[in-house]
Amino acid sequence: MTKKERINALIVALEQRYPSAECALEYNGDPWRLLVMGRLSAQCTDARVNEVCRSLFARYPTMADFAEADVTELEEAVRPCGLYRVKAQNLQDAARMLLTEFDGRIPDTMEELLRIPGVGRKIANLLLGDLFGKPAIVADTHCIRLAGRFGFVPAGERDPYKVERALAAITPPEKSSDFCHRLVLFGREVCSARAPKCTVCPVHDLCKRPRD
Numbered sequence: 001m002t003k004k005e006r007i008n009a010l011i012v013a014l015e016q017r018y019p020s021a022e023c024a025l026e027y028n029g030d031p032w033r034l035l036v037m038g039r040l041s042a043q044c045t046d047a048r049v050n051e052v053c054r055s056l057f058a059r060y061p062t063m064a065d066f067a068e069a070d071v072t073e074l075e076e077a078v079r080p081c082g083l084y085r086v087k088a089q090n091l092q093d094a095a096r097m098l099l100t101e102f103d104g105r106i107p108d109t110m111e112e113l114l115r116i117p118g119v120g121r122k123i124a125n126l127l128l129g130d131l132f133g134k135p136a137i138v139a140d141t142h143c144i145r146l147a148g149r150f151g152f153v154p155a156g157e158r159d160p161y162k163v164e165r166a167l168a169a170i171t172p173p174e175k176s177s178d179f180c181h182r183l184v185l186f187g188r189e190v191c192s193a194r195a196p197k198c199t200v201c202p203v204h205d206l207c208k209r210p211r212d
């Protein structure tokens, strides 16, 4: 099978296993909150981000609240997510920029998104896919690991941009965003970093990971 044939077979299998391809971040349909949670998720689990954000959004419900916050207090509110000083400053700077330059909207192009403080390609793709339904490969840790195991990128490739480019070249664009959400679900449930459950794996025949 070619890479395109294998990724299409994988997409179908994951669609059947995970009919709902919802984002693991509980942002309740609020674009600003997805940006905040995407930023906080760097080197932090989605579960912790969800937990921290319940009290964070109770205290700072809107973009304007982040823009006007005492940054030291904002730091304390996001501290459990790690890297709290830079994350808090990024969120305040992002809120101020979006209010000033975009009238409080989240822009819908990669070029504009990458200008927002703290927003890199991973968050930008998350926003493009989830908010605007645009083609988007979110090259997070699960996506990178699984791309290697399925042989879509060379073994050991860890560069998120190279993984994003490689997957974008073989993934049907309209499927790409949901596919990445399903990779996260599959990576957690079956193909974890340390203990992949190969003996019960439903897509064993598509995998290129060397057998023990």
Ligand code: SF4
Pocket: 149, 190, 191, 192, 196, 197, 198, 199, 201, 202, 203, 204, 207, 208, 209
């Ligand atoms: S066979 Fe093992 S390594 Fe390959 S996808 Fe399945 S769980 Fe992951």
